[in-house]
Amino acid sequence: MTLPEAQPVARSGAIYDLGYQGYDGPRLGRPAAIATLFWSSWRSAFGLGRSGRAKIVPWGLTVLALLPAAVAVGITALVGDAVQPFTYDNYLPQIAITLSLFVAAQAPELVGGDQRNHVLSLYFSHAIQRIDYAAAKLGALTAALLVLTLLPQLVLFAGKVLSATDVLSAFGNEVPKLLQILVSSLLYSLTLAVIGLAIAAFTPRRSFATGGIIAFFLVTAIVGQILTRMDSGEVSRYAQLIDVDRVLAGVTHALFGGPGIQGGGGGEGGGAAIPELAGMIYIGTLIAVLVVGIGVIVQRYRRVQA
Amino acid sequence: MTGQVAAAGIAVDHVARWYGNVVAINDVSFTLNGGVTGLLGPNGAGKSTLLHMMSGFLRPSAGTVAIEGKAPWADPEIYRRIGLVPERESAYTFLTGREFVVASARLQKLPDPAAAAARAIGLVELESAADRAIGTYSKGMRQRVKVAASLVHDPAILLLDEPFNGMDPRQRLHMMELLRRLGSEGRTIVFSSHILEEVGRLAEQVLVIVAGRLAASGDFREIRRLMTDRPHTFTVRSSDDRRLASVLVAQPTIAGVALEDGMLTVRSNDFGAFSRTISGLARRAGVSLHELLPTDESLESVFSYLVRR
Amino acid sequence: MNLTVARLTLRQLLGRRRVLLLLLLAALLLAVAVIYRLTGSEGQRAEIFTSRLLSDFGLATLMPLVALLLGTATLGAEIEDGTAIYLLAKPISRATILFTKLAIAAVGSVLLTALPIFLAGAITGAGLDNGIALAFAVAAAVGSLIYCAIFVALSLVTGRALIFGLLYVLVWEGLLAGLFAGTRTFSVRQQSLAIADALTDAPARVLTAQLDLTTAIVIGGVLLVGATALAIRRLRRLEIAGETA
Numbered sequence: 127m128t129l130p131e132a133q134p135v136a137r138s139g140a141i142y143d144l145g146y147q148g149y150d151g152p153r154l155g156r157p158a159a160i161a162t163l164f165w166s167s168w169r170s171a172f173g174l175g176r177s178g179r180a181k182i183v184p185w186g187l188t189v190l191a192l193l194p195a196a197v198a199v200g201i202t203a204l205v206g207d208a209v210q211p212f213t214y215d216n217y218l219p220q221i222a223i224t225l226s227l228f229v230a231a232q233a234p235e236l237v238g239g240d241q242r243n244h245v246l247s248l249y250f251s252h253a254i255q256r257i258d259y260a261a262a263k264l265g266a267l268t269a270a271l272l273v274l275t276l277l278p279q280l281v282l283f284a285g286k287v288l289s290a291t292d293v294l295s296a297f298g299n300e301v302p303k304l305l306q307i308l309v310s311s312l313l314y315s316l317t318l319a320v321i322g323l324a325i326a327a328f329t330p331r332r333s334f335a336t337g338g339i340i341a342f343f344l345v346t347a348i349v350g351q352i353l354t355r356m357d358s359g360e361v362s363r364y365a366q367l368i369d370v371d372r373v374l375a376g377v378t379h380a381l382f383g384g385p386g387i388q389g390g391g392g393g394e395g396g397g398a399a400i401p402e403l404a405g406m407i408y409i410g411t412l413i414a415v416l417v418v419g420i421g422v423i424v425q426r427y428r429r430v431q432a
Numbered sequence: 433m434t435g436q437v438a439a440a441g442i443a444v445d446h447v448a449r450w451y452g453n454v455v456a457i458n459d460v461s462f463t464l465n466g467g468v469t470g471l472l473g474p475n476g477a478g479k480s481t482l483l484h485m486m487s488g489f490l491r492p493s494a495g496t497v498a499i500e501g502k503a504p505w506a507d508p509e510i511y512r513r514i515g516l517v518p519e520r521e522s523a524y525t526f527l528t529g530r531e532f533v534v535a536s537a538r539l540q541k542l543p544d545p546a547a548a549a550a551r552a553i554g555l556v557e558l559e560s561a562a563d564r565a566i567g568t569y570s571k572g573m574r575q576r577v578k579v580a581a582s583l584v585h586d587p588a589i590l591l592l593d594e595p596f597n598g599m600d601p602r603q604r605l606h607m608m609e610l611l612r613r614l615g616s617e618g619r620t621i622v623f624s625s626h627i628l629e630e631v632g633r634l635a636e637q638v639l640v641i642v643a644g645r646l647a648a649s650g651d652f653r654e655i656r657r658l659m660t661d662r663p664h665t666f667t668v669r670s671s672d673d674r675r676l677a678s679v680l681v682a683q684p685t686i687a688g689v690a691l692e693d694g695m696l697t698v699r700s701n702d703f704g705a706f707s708r709t710i711s712g713l714a715r716r717a718g719v720s721l722h723e724l725l726p727t728d729e730s731l732e733s734v735f736s737y738l739v740r741r
Numbered sequence: 742m743n744l745t746v747a748r749l750t751l752r753q754l755l756g757r758r759r760v761l762l763l764l765l766l767a768a769l770l771l772a773v774a775v776i777y778r779l780t781g782s783e784g785q786r787a788e789i790f791t792s793r794l795l796s797d798f799g800l801a802t803l804m805p806l807v808a809l810l811l812g813t814a815t816l817g818a819e820i821e822d823g824t825a826i827y828l829l830a831k832p833i834s835r836a837t838i839l840f841t842k843l844a845i846a847a848v849g850s851v852l853l854t855a856l857p858i859f860l861a862g863a864i865t866g867a868g869l870d871n872g873i874a875l876a877f878a879v880a881a882a883v884g885s886l887i888y889c890a891i892f893v894a895l896s897l898v899t900g901r902a903l904i905f906g907l908l909y910v911l912v913w914e915g916l917l918a919g920l921f922a923g924t925r926t927f928s929v930r931q932q933s934l935a936i937a938d939a940l941t942d943a944p945a946r947v948l949t950a951q952l953d954l955t956t957a958i959v960i961g962g963v964l965l966v967g968a969t970a971l972a973i974r975r976l977r978r979l980e981i982a983g984e985t986a
Contacts, residue, residue, distance in 0.1 A: 183904055190912070223911050231904050333818070333903050334758060337810050340907055341762060345769060348802045352773055352794055356781050480983025489826060489981040506977050509832050516830045519983050523824030526752060538745040539831040581827075593983060 159253040160262050167266030171232045172273075180235075187228045188274055191221045195278035199285030214279055214307055215378070218314050221278070222371045225314065226343040228274060229267070229322035234335035236263050237323060241330035246430065260427040264323055264420070271315035279307045306382040314374055317412065320419035321370065327426045346370055363403070367411050377412050380405025441465035441620045442486060442589065447495035449481055456481045458644040459495075464622065468615035470635030471624035472731075474739060478644045479624035480519060483593050486622070487516045499589060512540065515582035519593040522574055525567035529558055529577045532566060536581035545584075552580040555610060571598030579607070583614075590614065592623040596630050608634045632731035640738050647738040652731045662737060663687040663699035666706070669723040670696065670714065679717045683709070697727075743833055746841040750815055754849065759814065763807050767857035770798055774861035787867035792948045794865065795877040799858040800933050804881050805910040808850045808888030813903050815846040815889075816976075817896030826981050835976040843893050843969065850885035873948070876940035884933030887961050890968040891929070897975040925952055929964065932957040 166175075172188075173181035198212045212220065240246055249259055283300055290296030325342060326335040350369030356362045366372045379402075442464045449457040457478045471479045484490040485497050488504030488511075497503060504510045524532055533552055537545035553562050556576040561569065566577060575598060582590065590611075596604050611634060615621045625631050631638055632652065640647040640655075648655045656664075670676050673696040677689040680698055685706065687699040700706040703726075714721050754760070777790060816839070819825040828838065855878040862874025891909075896902035914928040925931045931950065935957035938950035950957075 183901060223915060227904070227907060227911060230907065231901075329758075333810075333813065334762075336903050336907075337759075337806070338762060340911075341766060341806055344802050344806065344911075345766060348798050349769060349773060352798055353776065355793070356777055356790060484981065484983055487830065489829070489979075491978075491980060508829075508834055511830050511832045514830070516826070518823075518826050518830075520823045520826060523819060523822075523827050524749065524753075535745055535749060536827075536831070539743075539828070539833060541832065 153253075156253045156255075156258065160258045163249075163254060163259065163262040164266050164269075167236050167263055168269050170235055171266060171270035173235075183231050184228065184270075187224055187231065188277075191224045191228075191274040192278050192281065194220060195281040195285075199281060199289075202285055202289050212282060214282065214303055214310070217279055217282065218275060218310060218378075219371055219375050221274070222347075225271060225274060225318055226340065228271065229318045230336045230339040230343070232270065233267060233319075233322035233326035233339060234332040236267055237326050238330050238332050238335055241327075241430070256427045257424060260323075260327075260423050264319055264423060267319040267323060268312075268315045271319055272311055275311035275314050276307065279311065283307065306378070309381065310374075310378045313377060313412070317370065317374060317416060317419075320416055320423070324419045324422040324426075327423055327430075343370065366403075367407070370415070373408050373411050373415070376403065376405065376408030380408055441500070442622070443496075443498040443501075444482075444486065445496045445498070447482075447485060447492045447497055449478075449485060449490060449493045456644055457485070457492075460641070460644075460646045461495075462639060462646065462649050464620050464637075466615070466618050466620050467636045468611055468621045468623070468634055469637045469639060470631035471622055471639050471641060472628070472631045472635075472735065473624075473626065473641035475626055477641045479626075479641055480593055481644075482641065483591050483622070483624055487514055487591050512585065513588050515585070515587035515590045517575075517578050517582045517590070517592040517595055519597070522566060522578055526565060528563050528565055529553065529569070529573075529580075530562040532577060533562075533580050533584055537584045540585040542585055548584045548586075549580075552584040555583060556580045557606060572600055572603045575599060576603070576607070579610075588619055590619060590621045592621070594625060595623050596625065596627070604630070628732045628735055638731070640735065642739050648734070652734050656734050663701050664703045664706070665727045666698045666700065667723070667725045667727050668696040668698060668710075668721065669694075671720045671722070672718075675717055676714060676719045679713055679719075683713070742844060743837050743841050746828065746833070746838055747845055749828075750842050750845045753818070754811060754814060754845065759810055763810060763853050766803055766806060767853055770794075770803055770857050770861050771864065773798065774864040777865050781865075783866060787865060788870060788873065788943060791862055791865045791867045791873055792943065795858055795862055795873070796934060796937070796948070799854070799861065799877055800881060800884060800937075801915075801930055803857070804850075804854045804884050804933070805888060805906075805914075805930070807853045808846075808885050809892055809903060809906045809910070811846040811849045811853075812889040812892030813896045813906060815842045815896075816893055817902050820896065820979070821900055823981060825979070829979070829981070836973050839893070839969070839973050839976050843889060843972070846893065847886045847889045850889055851882045854885050855879070855881040871941050871943040873937075873941050873943055876937045879940055880933040880937035883936055883961065884929050887929050887932070887965045887968075890965050890972070894968040894972040894975070897972050897979070922951075926956060926960055927964070928952075929961065932961040 169175055172184045194212055195217070218225075240249070246259075250256060254262075283303070286300055287293060287296045321342065322339050325338045329335050329338070346368050347370070350366050350372060353365030353368070354362045356365075444463070445461050447457060447460050448455065460482065471482065473479050481490060485492050486499070486504065488499075488507060491505050497505070499510055500513060502510065504514070522532070524535075527535065530549060530553065533549040534545050537548045537552075542548050553559055556579050558573065558576050558580060561573055566574060569577065575595060579592070579595065582592075592611075595611075596607065599607060608630075611621055611623065615636070623634070637650055638652050638655075639649045668676065673691055673694075677691060677696055677698075680686050681689050685700055685702040687701050689699070690697040698706070710724065711721065773794060777787075777794070781787065781790060816825070819828065829835075858881045859874045859878035862877060863869055867873070892902060892906050895906055899905055910930075913924060914930045917924045918928045918931065931952045934948075935950040935952040935954050938948055939954045941948060
């Protein structure tokens with residue numbers, strides 16, 4: 127076999143300028159910038175893109191949030207429908223501690239670092255406005271909490287449907303509950319995120335932020351419970367509104383019916399069940415909390431020194 | 433490494449330090465006994481790691497570190513003999529400079545803390561600002577107060593991690609003068625830097641660390657002489673450069689000549705031979721020499737050679 | 742105990758919003774007590790209320806939070822940003838440094854916990870009967886000490902001492918101790934309750950601990966000594982690297 131004869135190649139050469147290149151093409155603009163910040167914040171809430179040690183706490187807490195649901199589904203599979211330790215109505219209050227811990231641990235991750243390293247000026251010199259930053263961070267934390275609130279309830283949902291003898295009709299029965307699952311998860315996630323960010327946005331030090339957030343949740347819960355058990359008239363009737371969990375449970379109940387709010391927390395000794403207020407009061411309180419919280423966050427990022 | 437040397441000063445013997453798969457310091461050995469030594473290397477070379485191992489804050493993964501014959505790891509008593517100026521920002525920004533130095537003196541269990549502190553503050557020339565909170569200091573002042581705190585107990589060994597960071601030229605000169613004086617009193621002083629100029633001006637000896645290994649040690653001029661695989665460069669100005677060049681290029685020890693910028697650049701493999709014979713060669717060629725400069729005797733050229741190896 | 746270390750630590754812990762937050766918590770406890778005094782009932786119901794206030798708010802909320810914030814900060818803050826090197830590059834034994842820092846945190850915790858608890862108990866009007874207020878105050882003092890030791894040790898073991906401390910308090914002592922009786926043995930909260938129960942003559946309806954006194958004291962002591970020993974050992978072998986190499 128002969129090789130084809132080599133063709134003479136025209137010689138040419140060029141030197142390419144690989145120095146700094148400007149860019150004049152189309153740019154994605156503000157919405158894309160916000161979306162990017164949203165996603166990267168969401169990822170950092172779960173320690174994605176960082177070392178293993180950063181993942182321990184958020185993933186551990188996620189597992190903790192899922193555990194009761196998994197256990198419940200397991201029990202139902204073994205024992206049947208008779209035992210229903212968790213339903214949609216009472217699931218979120220049960221994991222309230224885990225949710226608060228998640229917010230306390232991860233809210234400083236989202237906003238503390240930027241303050242500590244003084245990079246806010248870098249953000250604001252791009253397409254992102256101050257209010258975009260606040261919105262993206264709030265959205266990301268809410269979305270992260272949604273994983274912890276939505277997932278377990280969906281697991282319960284799947285468990286109920288799949289363990290029933292007639293899957294299709296069970297599915298039909300449970301589908302309306304999906305709306306409740308969605309809305310209650312959203313409300314819980316949003317409220318906790320707002321409170322968490324409102325506290326974490328004020329300090330670059332992680333321990334202050336975490337301590338402050340947990341102190342807020344713990345103390346409001348305890349004080350609310352204690353005051354309501356005082357049976358001293360008006361104070362104890364309305365004191366329950368201090369407890370964020372109770373307000374959220376009240377709103378869920380008002381919107382979706384179902385059994386009454388579970389009595390507030392465990393505790394030894396007697397004490398009448400905490401009286402339930404009109405649904406509108408809970409809804410009004412929640413709206414007030416959200417408005418104030420979001421206002422605090424927006425104000426903070428409007429005025430913080432970049 | 434005789435017993436006599438090991439009993440005083442710093443002795444580092446085949447020391448290595450790794451973090452999992454990352455080797456930060458790799459088989460480094462040297463002894464220091466008095467005088468000022470500069471620890472030179474690019475960022476990330478392992479200078480801080482080495483200093484922290486010498487000061488007892490990191491444990492060597494292999495090898496031994498000995499300060500006056502004893503290992504500094506987990507031995508708080510060693511800090512009577514060592515003064516450490518870390519790179520970290522100083523804590524206690526709410527204290528005044530004087531309070532900070534006095535506290536250091538007290539922690540050193542000195543019999544008269546106030547006097548020792550006053551002396552140390554005087555050494556670094558910080559009297560005028562000594563009664564202001566450290567939080568109000570400039571970076572150079574914070575460095576100086578750290579040095580004062582490390583000197584308050586009159587240590588025989590002083591370790592400084594990037595001490596000239598943030599100092600303006602005048603402060604730097606003053607600090608160099610101070611360190612030079614302390615070194616001449618017999619103390620062993622080690623300071624790290626990635627700025628060649630600082631090390632070249634102050635250090636009597638250098639330890640060049642590159643990627644965790646000791647690339648060279650000793651007087652940098654001596655090191656240069658030892659770099660025989662790299663020709664020495666000289667610039668010559670004479671009455672007839674071209675003629676001199678043609679004479680030189682015929683010599684066996686000359687690696688090359690270049691005529692540029694109105695000067696003659698000569699590369700020679702043998703520094704000594706060239707220095708001895710250049711004047712004779714020039715005279716026989718009828719050329720008179722105006723200027724003769726070795727151009728790469730600087731620490732910079734030594735350093736860049738070592739780094740590129 | 743080293744006086745200079747103590748003074749420095751004191752100034753570090755006191756000079757910030759930290760103390761404000763803790764004072765706020767104590768003030769809240771007192772506020773609830775005041776509200777009850779003004780609007781609530783008396784007699785045995787007051788006793789029950791006081792007991793629940795001091796146990797649920799005082800021991801279960803205030804005590805751990807205060808101990809957490811002071812215990813993790815007394816040494817942890819300096820280790821986290823590496824400035825502990827200034828304190829450690831001195832010829833002082835690590836045990837001395839640790840005891841001093843622990844003592845400052847513990848004293849601060851006791852003051853900010855036991856004192857408000859006693860006052861709140863006295864304010865509600867029922868705390869001085871059967872010595873409830875004093876019993877809880879002593880229990881809080883002991884519990885604060887054990888908590889501080891645990892949290893100081895924790896701050897030497899991990900950089901996220903606050904979160905893991907919270908996990909211990911909220912999940913172990915809160916959730917699990919409610920479900921599994923065995924975990925109560927290692928719950929500082931239960932140990933404090935046992936001490937309070939033993940110190941007061943109040944009837945069972947008012948206060949019943951779930952742990953017997955001997956177990957509480959023994960295990961509490963083990964936790965205290967063990968945590969302190971662990972902390973000293975970790976401090977002796979603490980490694981501090983430079984910022985850059």
